[in-house]
Amino acid sequence: MSIVIITAGKETIGWEKALKAKRPELEVLVHPDVAAKDKVEFALTWGHPLGVFKEYPNIRCIASMGAGVDHILRDPELPVSAIITKLEDPNLTRDMGLFVVALVLNHMRDLTFYKQNQQQHNWSHKRYLTTDNTTIGIMGMGTLGAHAAAELTKLGFKVNGWARTEKQLATIKVYKGAEELNSFLAKSDILICLLPLTSQTENILNRQTLSKLPKNAFVINVARGRHLVDEDLIALLDNGHLAGASLDVFREEPLPEDHPFWSHPKINITPHIASITDPASAVSQILDNYDRLQRREPLKNVVSPELGY
Known part of the structure; x- marks a missing residue:
């Protein structure tokens, strides 16, 4: 299994390096340069293009790069079967x-x-x-x-x-x-x-x-x-x-x-700088949920789409 990073204009290199540093064998993909999108089950995202998850028919987890998830929930075409998670760093x-x-x-x-x-x-x-x-x-x-x-x-x-x-x-x-x-x-x-x-x-x-x-x-x-x-x-x-x-x-x-x-x-x-995610600090909980998804175990920091948090 792999992790795909999906953002709209946000720098991804920090996340790529942090994920590979913790898990060198992990395949880290960056949208849209993904050859086999049907094999991707885990997405790490911030401000994704609306409707993009239709390109990933087997996505099972959509993980926010931050504490907020409104940027995910604003998409009217989210896959109903996907689990949405947030960061609590x-x-x-x-x-x-x-x-x-x-x-x-x-x-x-x-x-x-x-x-x-x-x-x-x-x-x-x-x-x-x-x-x-x-x-x-x-x-x-x-x-x-x-x-x-x-x-x-x-x-x-x-x-x-x-x-x-x-x-x-x-x-x-x-x-x-x-x-x-x-x-x-x-x-x-x-x-x-x-x-x-x-x-x-x-x-x-x-x-x-x-x-x-x-x-x-x-x-x-x-x-x-x-x-x-x-x-x-x-x-x-x-x-x-x-x-x-x-x-x-x-x-x-x-x-x-x-x-x-x-x-x-x-x-x-101030220009939205109150609290900025450090990939090196946050990546461990991303990988923990990645592993839990593979083992079919309950994920942490799951968001309710109905409540919005």
């Missing part, structure tokens, strides 16, 4: 937690404000926020959300979570479902989105929900661009309800040159 989780902490502290201590002042030779200052008077709300209590919550709690923040279903986490109150969303939002001075992208969570950061945040709340989106309604965020920044936002993900990437986010004084932009 400790390095990804660690890096996301560190990035979220960095964005929170940047906001708390007004570092962007002082960078702007430096450029203007301006020696003014303003009072900063403290952990005593700031509550953080995290939307999404999966592996990434729970880890970020734990890291922020260590720094002295009060942290609440929100999830689709009930979850029990030590020291963190987790609100659940639509019935508790407004209560969660009302207590979130800093709102962090770490939700999976599903039909239920798309556009969840809209004018109605963001208006429920306390005045001068700050929004951080490190999940997916389609969670956020762009024009609604801008409206609430412009009318003074929100203090600002840090955005790492966008509906269209790269962000179009004429997008208003680029020049908005209350928005910080």
Whole structure:
């Protein structure tokens, strides 16, 4: 059996080297240069061309190169018999937690404000926020959300979570479902989105929900661009309800040159770099599932197409 790598414009050489370093005898193929597509049962993918799996009639596992799977599930022609898996790499989780902490502290201590002042030779200052008077709300209590919550709690923040279903986490109150969303939002001075992208969570950061945040709340989106309604965020920044936002993900990437986010004084932009998969770190769990598939054993980190995660 072999592994085929299928992407649309993403560099594959790192994955090829990492797979061969761990398993020299493994046949690693890169789409579309695959002679016998009917013999391929395992695909490693990110942002694949829609409908491409029709070319692989015997595919049994479609593995994401990252923690997200919305790029796979958006394909209306996925083979119904294929198992879909995601990555749960400790390095990804660690890096996301560190990035979220960095964005929170940047906001708390007004570092962007002082960078702007430096450029203007301006020696003014303003009072900063403290952990005593700031509550953080995290939307999404999966592996990434729970880890970020734990890291922020260590720094002295009060942290609440929100999830689709009930979850029990030590020291963190987790609100659940639509019935508790407004209560969660009302207590979130800093709102962090770490939700999976599903039909239920798309556009969840809209004018109605963001208006429920306390005045001068700050929004951080490190999940997916389609969670956020762009024009609604801008409206609430412009009318003074929100203090600002840090955005790492966008509906269209790269962000179009004429997008208003680029020049908005209350928005910080990073180019989807919060947590980047290291093939050398992640390849072991890919190969573990590859071996499990051969042995007809249950795979790890299986995704429900119905739930979207």
